Amino acid sequence: MEISLDVPFVLGVLAEEHSRAQDEIRDAGVVRAYENSRQRHDARIASAPDLSTLACRAGCTWCCHFSVDVRAVEVFSILDFVERSLPTEEKARIYAEVRANSVALQGMDDMERMRRNVKCPFLSAGRCSIYEARPQTCRNYHATDVAGCQQSYEDPDNLDIDPEFAPMVYQAGGAHVDAFTRAMRDAGYDTNVYEMNCALDTALSEPDARKRFEQKRAPFKKLAGDDVPGEFEDLAD
Ligand code: SF4
Known part of the structure; x- marks a missing residue:
């Protein structure tokens, strides 16, 4: 879907979130800063002027079978949440599904993954x-x-299907993520993108992964990520 960019709005989100994220990464640590940033992310989307046009509702789960990319900071925050909040049997079910999905997706490139529905373990x-x-x-x-x-x-093979998005929600969320990612990169942290199941499975099997990430090294020994440029980042240059 083609959208017309609201450049002043996007620049405002980029500047505001980048500055706040830089301060919080320095003062609170990268994972805590990300968790704070997540709340601002939700607030930005909730205040987008076209929010009411969204068809997304609780219980609608088509997109929870599509490929999800994450950065390492998200992986460690998700694992913290699972360990802290979910009952033992649910954790065991999730980790078993993560493993099975990871094995199923291993060796696939981005296009192959996009053509395959995989139920999210969560x-x-x-x-x-x-x-x-x-x-x-x-x-x-x-x-x-x-x-x-x-x-x-x-019809997962048909990559020409392009669901309709709400332009201001899209720009608010995209610019927010780009700004936080840039602040992480500026501070020297890994910002590569990984397939979610493979990254979770690798983090679970490599106990030192989080330490490596927090030491600003590549977090995963057995998983290579992709350096994906932010869609809106260049506007700030
Ligand atoms: S984490 Fe999984 S279940 Fe939750 S919204 Fe994303 S795809 Fe859906």
Whole structure:
């Protein structure tokens, strides 16, 4: 979907979030700063002027079968949330599904993954079991017409299906994520993008991954990430 950019709005989000994120990464640490940033992310989306056009509702789960990319900071925050908040049996179910999905997706490139529906391990009884800690990709995925999401689910090979988005929600969420990512990169942290199941599985099997990340080294020994440039970042240059 083509959108017309609201450049002053995007620049405002980029500047505000980048400055706040820089301060918080320095003062509170990167994972805590990310968790604070998540609340501002939700608030920005909630105040977007076209929020009411969204068709997304609790219990609608088509997009929870699509490929989700995450950064390392999200992986460690999600694992903290799971360990802190979910009962033992649910954790065991989630970690088993993470493992199975990771094995199924291993060796696939981005295009192959996009053509494959995989139920998210956090989807349980039609709800997101980590809603508060869900990835940035999920926070930013919105549609104004459920039919497009359903069509993508039913025809995953057809990458021409392009669900309709709300332009201001899209710009608010995208610019927010780009600003936080830039602040992490400026501070020297890994900002590569990883497939969520593979990254979670690797973090679970590499106990030193979080320490490496916090020491500003590559977090995962057995997983290579992609350096994906932010869509809105260049506007700030
Ligand atoms: S993390 Fe939650 S919102 Fe995101 S795909 Fe999984 S179940 Fe859906």
